[in-house]
Amino acid sequence: MNQHEFDILLQKYLAGTCSSEEERQVLEWSERVHSLAPEPLAGTEARAMEQKIWKKIRQNALPARRWDMPVVRMGMGIAAAVLLTMALYVFRPGIFGSSTEPVASQNIPVKDVTSAKSGFLIVKNTSGSERSLTLEDGSVIVLAKESTLRYPRHFDPKNRQVELEGEAVFNIKRDTSRPFFVYSGELVTQVLGTSFKVTSFGNARTIEVQVLSGKVSVYENQEKSSQSRNGVVLRPNQKVTFDKEAKKLVPELVPAPVMVEPxxxxxxxxxxxxxxxxxxxxxxxxxxxxxxxxxxxxxxxxxxxxxxxxxxxxxxxxxxxxxxxxxxxxxxxxxxxxxxxxx
Structure with missing residues (x-):
């Protein structure tokens, strides 16, 4: 669906003339956008934003001759929901096409977000600088540019797992009952709660894990017994480099060690x-x-x-x-x- 077709679909939904299939498309889109919504505004900020939203919708989404059409088959709750989703549509680029409006509350430019039914989100940092996001357990991840993170909406009760393509710094919330796993190509990094950096670009020959605080276990992502698994335990100021071709882990100190004390x-x-x-x-x-x-x-x-x-x-x-x-x-x-x- 291109931008023009989507504009028409929104007009039909507001007018109450959508078919059941078209209504389903709008609701699915609304659900995806809601998952990316920033914290709601309050008071005068909310009213000012609402006025700005409607003005933008009049100018770009709905022709003037259609604006006075009565809204049918739509209660106040649904109308409010549509207003919110259209606000995100107008002010958040990258969901259905692009926009020239600035993005005020966006930490991560989202390249692709999977269906809510799959239970996973895929986030790609397409900006020119680092961006951070917070997972549901309180862990904070700083994602480098051109890097992608795949993670579940809700972690498993027994463990926490994410997948990284690129580079990121992880500040993991300690949880002794649920270890945290980072899958990065051919390596797995396992922690309970610590800070570390993973660099794993698909076209690079090596994968690197560097510990900032605490300890991490790094091992090959292969079906091997625990006795034969190729792995190391890293402490602060240590890193490991994995050569994808040689299948070799090389532990070493970082170039400029820093004191680990606060x-x-x-x-x-x-x-x-x-x-x-x-x-x-x-x-x-x-x-x-x-x-x-x-x-x-x-x-x-x-x-x-x-x-x-x-x-x-x-x-x-x-x-x-x-x-x-x-x-x-x-x-x-x-x-x-x-x-x-x-x-």
Missing amino acids: PVQKRELAFEESPLQTVLNALQKAYDIEIVVENPALNNCTFTGDITGLPLHTQLRFICKSVNADYELRGTSFFVNGEGCPK
Whole structure:
């Protein structure tokens, strides 16, 4: 149905001359649009919006000569519903064609929304920037541009599952009775409640999962037993890259690790003649990472300095330089080695 045909259908519905099949089409369209409706206005805002809606409808949807036709077979409740759905039709692009009116309350430009009977919604961010949406459980998802999310209107009582094509940051509401699963191509990310980022574009060779807080389990989306399933558990400042061709998961640290403690608990990293192991333990706790001292003689060394606020790699370089040592990143762990210090 093109734009002109749809305009005529709305006119017939308002005039009460629709056939039963045409009325069914309008009601199905109304149901889809209602699912995307913003929070209702109140008071003077509502009245002002109503006047603006009717003015727009007169100009664009209904010819002037048809406007005074009596409305038959339509009670006040149905008329109000039609007013709302037509308001969304006029001011929300992307449902049936396009509009030049600005969209004031729209977080996600919706590319396609499935029938309500299917129980699922498909949302695509067609804007030029990130957009957020909140699921029924309170979880918040920030969807990157050109990314698509498929999720149920109502989650299963035993689990919560969504499908992602593209990139998104997930802030999952904790629920120990219902784990949250993100299906992204050949990978599954499972959590109870945490923050993480998934990048999974269909034409890319790799899929990446990065943890921002909490822990996640990432494994292949294949029919395998739990004993042979290829997977890893990630903590903050860690990520995993899955090579689709090699079928290989590679865990590693993110390029710029950040402290996992809240800002109100900002850690001061100032030391004076402190044992090296004490200094490294402070870094491990601050970043939730592992630092392995390969030569026990390094534990005889001490460090003096204030490295508060510096990036992790800069902190490690200063520490190692002061004790004549070097560090190496292997996977998700740092290894420190050097000649050490005399007792």
